[in-house]
Amino acid sequence: MKEDFKPGDRLKIETDEGVLEGVLMPRPGLAGKNHLVLKLFSGYNIGLDASKIRKITLVERHQNKGKSDVLELKPQAGKPTVSILSTGGTISSKVDYHTGGVYASYTAGDLVATVPELSGIANLKSRMVMNVMSEDMNPKLWAKMAECVAEELNHNSDGVVVTHGTDTMHYSTAALSFMLKNLSKPVVFTGSQRSTDRGSSDSFLNIVCSTAFAASGFSGVYLIMHGSMSDNYCLVHLGTKVRKMHTSRRDAFKSINSKPTAKIFADGIIEPLMVLPERKPGKVELDSKLEEKVALIKIYPGMNPKIVDFYLNEDCKGIVFEGTALGHVPTTIKETSLIPYLEKARDKGVVMAMATQCLFGRVNPYVYSNLREVSSRGVIYCEDMLPETAYVKLMWVLGHTTRPSEVKELMLKNIAGEITEKSAGEEDFLEM
Amino acid sequence: MKEDFKPGDRLKIETDEGVLEGVLMPRPGLAGKNHLVLKLFSGYNIGLDASKIRKITLVERHQNKGKSDVLELKPQAGKPTVSILSTGGTISSKVDYHTGGVYASYTAGDLVATVPELSGIANLKSRMVMNVMSEDMNPKLWAKMAECVAEELNHNSDGVVVTHGTDTMHYSTAALSFMLKNLSKPVVFTGSQRSTDRGSSDSFLNIVCSTAFAASGFSGVYLIMHGSMSDNYCLVHLGTKVRKMHTSRRDAFKSINSKPTAKIFADGIIEPLMVLPERKPGKVELDSKLEEKVALIKIYPGMNPKIVDFYLNEDCKGIVFEGTALGHVPTTIKETSLIPYLEKARDKGVVMAMATQCLFGRVNPYVYSNLREVSSRGVIYCEDMLPETAYVKLMWVLGHTTRPSEVKELMLKNIAGEITEKSAGEEDFLEM
Numbered sequence: 001m002k003e004d005f006k007p008g009d010r011l012k013i014e015t016d017e018g019v020l021e022g023v024l025m026p027r028p029g030l031a032g033k034n035h036l037v038l039k040l041f042s043g044y045n046i047g048l049d050a051s052k053i054r055k056i057t058l059v060e061r062h063q064n065k066g067k068s069d070v071l072e073l074k075p076q077a078g079k080p081t082v083s084i085l086s087t088g089g090t091i092s093s094k095v096d097y098h099t100g101g102v103y104a105s106y107t108a109g110d111l112v113a114t115v116p117e118l119s120g121i122a123n124l125k126s127r128m129v130m131n132v133m134s135e136d137m138n139p140k141l142w143a144k145m146a147e148c149v150a151e152e153l154n155h156n157s158d159g160v161v162v163t164h165g166t167d168t169m170h171y172s173t174a175a176l177s178f179m180l181k182n183l184s185k186p187v188v189f190t191g192s193q194r195s196t197d198r199g200s201s202d203s204f205l206n207i208v209c210s211t212a213f214a215a216s217g218f219s220g221v222y223l224i225m226h227g228s229m230s231d232n233y234c235l236v237h238l239g240t241k242v243r244k245m246h247t248s249r250r251d252a253f254k255s256i257n258s259k260p261t262a263k264i265f266a267d268g269i270i271e272p273l274m275v276l277p278e279r280k281p282g283k284v285e286l287d288s289k290l291e292e293k294v295a296l297i298k299i300y301p302g303m304n305p306k307i308v309d310f311y312l313n314e315d316c317k318g319i320v321f322e323g324t325a326l327g328h329v330p331t332t333i334k335e336t337s338l339i340p341y342l343e344k345a346r347d348k349g350v351v352m353a354m355a356t357q358c359l360f361g362r363v364n365p366y367v368y369s370n371l372r373e374v375s376s377r378g379v380i381y382c383e384d385m386l387p388e389t390a391y392v393k394l395m396w397v398l399g400h401t402t403r404p405s406e407v408k409e410l411m412l413k414n415i416a417g418e419i420t421e422k423s424a425g426e427e428d429f430l431e432m
Numbered sequence: 433m434k435e436d437f438k439p440g441d442r443l444k445i446e447t448d449e450g451v452l453e454g455v456l457m458p459r460p461g462l463a464g465k466n467h468l469v470l471k472l473f474s475g476y477n478i479g480l481d482a483s484k485i486r487k488i489t490l491v492e493r494h495q496n497k498g499k500s501d502v503l504e505l506k507p508q509a510g511k512p513t514v515s516i517l518s519t520g521g522t523i524s525s526k527v528d529y530h531t532g533g534v535y536a537s538y539t540a541g542d543l544v545a546t547v548p549e550l551s552g553i554a555n556l557k558s559r560m561v562m563n564v565m566s567e568d569m570n571p572k573l574w575a576k577m578a579e580c581v582a583e584e585l586n587h588n589s590d591g592v593v594v595t596h597g598t599d600t601m602h603y604s605t606a607a608l609s610f611m612l613k614n615l616s617k618p619v620v621f622t623g624s625q626r627s628t629d630r631g632s633s634d635s636f637l638n639i640v641c642s643t644a645f646a647a648s649g650f651s652g653v654y655l656i657m658h659g660s661m662s663d664n665y666c667l668v669h670l671g672t673k674v675r676k677m678h679t680s681r682r683d684a685f686k687s688i689n690s691k692p693t694a695k696i697f698a699d700g701i702i703e704p705l706m707v708l709p710e711r712k713p714g715k716v717e718l719d720s721k722l723e724e725k726v727a728l729i730k731i732y733p734g735m736n737p738k739i740v741d742f743y744l745n746e747d748c749k750g751i752v753f754e755g756t757a758l759g760h761v762p763t764t765i766k767e768t769s770l771i772p773y774l775e776k777a778r779d780k781g782v783v784m785a786m787a788t789q790c791l792f793g794r795v796n797p798y799v800y801s802n803l804r805e806v807s808s809r810g811v812i813y814c815e816d817m818l819p820e821t822a823y824v825k826l827m828w829v830l831g832h833t834t835r836p837s838e839v840k841e842l843m844l845k846n847i848a849g850e851i852t853e854k855s856a857g858e859e860d861f862l863e864m
Contacts, residue, residue, distance in 0.1 A: 133802055135760035138768050139734045167756035168733050246861055247757045247793025298730045298754070300823065301600050302571045310742040322730070324599035325679045328567035336570050361679030370565055391732065429678055 008062025008113040013038065013048065014055040020046065021059065025114055025197045037197050039114055039204070062113060075123040080158035080215040082122040084112060084207075085148055087141075088132040089165025091192040091203045111163065111196065117208055121268060122215040125157065134165025134172075134191075139395060142175035143288040149187055150180060150286040158279075159186040159214030161207070166191040166244055166252065169223060173239030174392040177221040177416035181285040188214045189223045189239070193250050202226050202250040205266055209234035212268035218276045221416070226250040227263060235260040236270075240389045240418035243359065256359050257384040257420055291398035294318040296391040298357060299329050299338075308341035311350075317402070318351040318394045321379070322387040327354040327363035331370040342377040351407050352379040353394055355387035360429050362422070378404075380411050383419045393418060440494025440545035445470060445480065446487040452478065453491065457546055457629050469629050471546055471636070494545060507555040512590035512647040514554040516544060516639075517580055519573075520564040521597025523624040523635045543595065543628065549640055553700060554647040557589065566597025566604075566623075571827060574607035575720040581619055582612060582718040590711075591618040591646030593639070598623040598676055598684065601655060605671030606824040609653040609848035613717040620646045621655045621671070625682050634658050634682040637698055641666035644700035650708045653848070658682040659695060668694040668702075672821045672850035675791065688791050689816040689852055723830035726750040728823040730789060731761050731770075740773035743782075749834070750783040750826045753811070754819040759786040759795035763802040774809040783839050784811040785826050787819035792861050794854070810836075812843050815851045825850060 005011060005024055012021045025037040037047050075081065086092050091111070112118055112126050129148045132141060149160050164172055173189045180187065190210040192203035202225070210224045213236060221239035228251050237255045246252035255261075263271040295311045299321055311319060323329055330336040345352055354374070356363050362384040365375030375381060382390045390411075397410045412419070437443060437456050444453045457469040469479050507513065518524050523543070544550055544558050561580045564573060581592045596604055605621045612619065622642040624635035634657075642656045645668060653671035660683050669687045678684035687693075695703040727743045731753055743751060755761055762768040777784055786806070788795050794816040797807030807813060814822045822843075829842045844851070 133760075133764070133800070135731075135756055135802060136762050136765045136768065137733045138762070138765065142733075167758075167760055171733050244757060244790050245792050247759075247788050247790050247795060249793065249861060251861075252757075252790065252793070292734060294734070295736065296730060296732050298728060299567075300728050300820065301569045301574075301603050302724060302726070302827070304727065304743075304746055306746065307739075307742065310739065311736075314736055314738065324567055325676060325684075326599075327679075328565075328599055330568050330570070332565070333568045333570070336568065356679050358676050358679050358684065360677050361681065361684070363679060368565070370567060388732065395734070429681060429683075 005056065005058065006062060007110070009058060010060040010062075010116075011038065012057040012059050013053055015048065015052050016054065017052075020048075022046070023114055023116060079123050081156060082124055082159045082161060082211050082214045083152040083157040084124060084126040084161045084163065084211070085145070085152065086111070086126070086128045086163045087130050087145060087165075089134050089163065089169075089191050090195050091163045091190070091206070092131065093195040111203070111207060114196065115204060115207055118211050121208070121211050122158075124211075125152070132165070134167040134169060137165070137168045137172060139175070139290050139292050142172055143179065143290065145172060146176050146179035146288045147286055149176065150284045153185050153187075153284045157185075159216070160188070161210045161214045162187065162189045163207070164189050164191050166193060166225070170242050170244060170253070171388055171392055173221055173223045173242065174389040174418070175396070177239040177418070178393060178396040179286065179288040180221065181287045182282055183221065183284055184219050184280045184282045185284070186214050186216060186218050186279070187221045189221070190225060193248060193252060202231070205231045205234060208266055209264045209268075213264055213270065216270060217279045219279050220277055222261065223253060224264065225253045227260070231266070233263050233265045236262040236264055238417045240416050241386065241420075243386060243388065256386055257361070258417075289399035290395040291317050292395065294320070294391060294395045294398065296320045296322060296387060298322040299324055301330075302336075303330070305330070305336060305338045305341050308338065308345055312345060312348055316350060318353070318398050319345065320353045320355060320387060320391045320394055322357045323354050323363065325356060325358055325361075326367055327356060327365060327371060327374065327379075327381050328368075329374055331373050339373060339377065342374065342379065346378045349404075351394065351398065351404070352377070353390055353411055354379050354381045355385055355390040357387065359386065380408050382411060385418050389418050437488065437490065438494060439542065441490060442492040442494075442548075443470065444489040444491050445485055447480065447484050448486065449484075452480075454478070455546055455548060511555050513588060514556055514591045514593060514643050514646045515584040515589040516556060516558040516593045516595065516643070517577070517584065518543070518558070518560045518595045519562050519577060519597075521566050521595065521601075521623050522627050523595045523622065523638070524563065525627040543635070543639060546628065547636060547639055550643050553640070553643050554590070556643075557584070564597070566599040566601060569597070569600045569604060571607070571722050571724050574604055575611065575722065577604060578608050578611035578720045579718055581608065582716045585617050585619075585716045589617075591620070591648070593642045593646045594619065594621045595639070596621050596623050598625060598657070602671075602674050602676060602685070603820055603824055605653055605655045605674065606821045606850070607828070609671040609850070610825060610828040611718065611720040612653065613719045614714055615653065615716055616651050616712045616714045617716070618646050618648060618650050618711070619653045621653070622657060625680060625684060634663070637663045637666060640698055641696045641700075645696055645702065648702060649711045651711050652709055654693065655685060656696065657685045659692070663698070665695050665697045667692040668696055670849045672848050673818065673852075675818060675820065688818055689793070690849075721831035722827040723749050724827065726752070726823060726827045726830065728752045728754060728819060730754040731756055733762075734768075735762070737762065737768060737770045737773050740770065740777055744777060744780055748782060750785070750830050751777065752785045752787060752819060752823045752826055754789045755786050755795065757788060757790055757793075758799055758803060759788060759797060759806065759811075759813055760800070760802060761806055763805050771805060771809065774806065774811065778810045781834075781836075783826065783830065783836070784809070785822050785843055786811050786813045787817055787822040789819065791818065812840050814843060817850050821850050
């Protein structure tokens with residue numbers, strides 16, 4: 001294979017098995033010298049062995065001049081402007097075909113270069129705001145993301161797409177749901193389960209649907225990923241009601257205690273599944289103050305109750321318990337009971353909240369006498385909020401007030417769709 | 433209402449609205465003096481206001497002589513014998529209609545008395561082995577349960593039903609799956625989401641299906657609960673592959689990374705969904721030794737990595753991480769990285785294992801370089817095992833050996849269905 005073709009070039013390739021046309025993807029790792037990867041119009045990437053290639057013809061040279069962390073294409077009048085902010089993760093990663101491992105390296109600019117369809121949807125700006133795999137995300141980085149998003153939205157962007165690792169993407173969407181006030185435009189998080197340069201990567205449909213939604217007439221923080229195993233549509237999940245429920249499937253994200261807000265297809269057609277807030281005028285307000293000393297504790301039989309003491313000693317200001325079912329913790333057997341530890345935490349002024357490890361359904365502090373033992377120690381029962389969302393929200397609430405009555409009021413107030421009205425979400429349970 | 437009727441009596445009651453026939457349920461709490469609760473043949477309980485009752489006729493006097501924790505009905509030749517062991521929980525609870533709270537009080541004998549259909553299925557023995565709500569269950573109680581079950585099975589019982597609180601029932605089924613070796617007969621856990629004396633309690637169908645399955649020709653540890661919101665069938669879940677996924681719905685339990693093993697209908701008809709091991713001769717061997725100093729740590733952005741130190745200081749012998757997706761922990765950012773703590777744990781000889789907080793799917797230590805950073809510190813990646821099952825299994829494995837190579841071998845060996853062959857369970861994901 002000649003070396004005079006560059007990623008983003010549209011090529012026609014004749015092989016022993018037939019003729020393929022598509023966009024050349026950036027070179028994969030060590031083994032790449034004898035391989036090239038072509039993104040077909042179907043969105044699928046295909047790896048080609050150089051020895052089997054008979055002829056390569058350049059159909060169209062890629063327009064982007066050189067690789068850069070910041071890319072701004074020539075704007076077309078009448079089209080909305082969407083900023084693509086890359087933060088890292090698989091969607092920004094390349095496979096090293098030698099080791100089989102995946103390394104972070106794609107920038108948002110690379111993405112735009114390899115998915116030419118995007119420029120048909122919107123005028124695109126792209127910027128790499130960090131390069132962090134999602135297992136390494138943390139509250140400080142959420143605040144930085146929120147700041148970058150607000151900056152884009154308040155400087156002539158009509159919508160933002162944040163590309164993000166999938167593992168903790170739902171923690172980040174929950175954080176930005178609280179941090180972006182008066183959010184008048186759409187903010188869409190997306191990622192991929194297989195890296196962009198891999199055959200059958202899901203990133204193509206995800207980025208196209210996310211860009212289309214960011215260019216749409218809606219507002220709010222959403223997470224958009226595949227809605228099925230096929231490449232036919234994506235689902236638009238509310239940022240506070242979504243969770244990664246599968247390690248590897250492309251439809252890994254599910255809305256919990258809520259329907260997804262909409263379906264979106266590769267051609268940009270949006271099929272709302274509930275009423276969505278509309279785009280409106282006005283500046284977005286950044287409100288990213290967090291109390292970082294908050295813990296999430298999962299409850300389980302045989303757990304060491306002194307774990308609460310550990311967090312008190314670490315000067316923790318808030319604890320979210322991921323209780324069993326309706327919000328239970330070990331209560332009545334002296335050796336394992338958490339009650340004395342809850343009392344210590346309460347006496348120290350540590351805010352305690354309760355969500356459920358069932359994930360689906362609503363906690364309730366009244367049904368059983370043992371629940372009343374817990375709630376009477378001041379534990380706030382967080383309705384049908386996901387444990388991950390309750391954790392992020394408690395950080396955010398404690399960043400704003402430490403007065404117990406205000407903290408409780410805010411925790412139980414629906415701020416960003418995190419609490420569903422009683423019984424509204426009851427039917428949204430999983431089918432097997 | 434006259435006081436000469438006893439729980440279990442079959443009554444015909446004439447009210448202003450019509451005539452009802454059913455079995456009198458034990459008296460509910462304080463408000464019960466002006467109420468009675470009748471179990472109809474449909475399985476539903478109905479509360480009746482005494483002032484609206486015109487006439488009560490005794491159809492059949494209940495045969496059981498007085499209330500007792502141990503009940504043994506007259507055996508009928510040709511029927512299998514099933515032992516019902518009650519451990520507590522909602523299925524053994526009554527509502528206090530004065531406070532609306534629920535209190536543990538039903539014994540297995542009460543259950544048998546109020547579900548006369550059971551004696552048509554099998555010869556029944558029943559015994560209350562403990563009275564603990566499931567949030568207070570712990571490893572010592574699992575061992576006691578296993579001991580009682582083995583005792584029953586080795587003394588002329590053909591199957592056992594364990595009634596149990598639902599919150600942590602799946603931890604208990606996992607524990608008994610490992611603790612009962614050479615399990616030649618069926619052991620079925622069941623419970624209810626609404627107490628047995630409540631109208632629309634799910635306990636009737638659950639106990640009937642569980643008893644029918646315990647009398648069947650299969651073997652193994654299973655959890656049987658409603659398969660849908662209606663009272664039409666139950667699902668038979670493998671004890672190591674099941675989890676409570678909803679706080680309150682009667683179909684709260686779902687098989688994860690596996691299909692349910694069977695459907696079972698109220699008439700006892702079993703519809704297998706996979707090949708089930710058959711009943712065989714031979715004594716059950718009790719193997720309940722556990723190492724209790726094992727912790728389950730959920731990974732999340734912003735977590736305090738010193739949590740590992742806490743468990744090391746508490747002389748913990750094993751840690752199961754509920755990692756993000758494929759089995760990640762914070763790795764590359766110095767302030768939040770768990771790597772130095774994993775190294776300390778490894779150097780202290782603490783066994784570490786990895787499962788996923790996605791619940792669905794398989795962990796994999798090879799896909800990303802950050803995963804290799806974790807697995808190279810000796811963390812055992814537990815395939816598609818549920819975190820709760822991995823936690824229980826690690827306790828059990830460490831009760832048998834502390835040699836690292838043997839621990840690893842046992843953790844990765846499929847002992848009780850807890851590991852599904854690669855890709856076999858991939859399609860069993862939730863539909864929304």
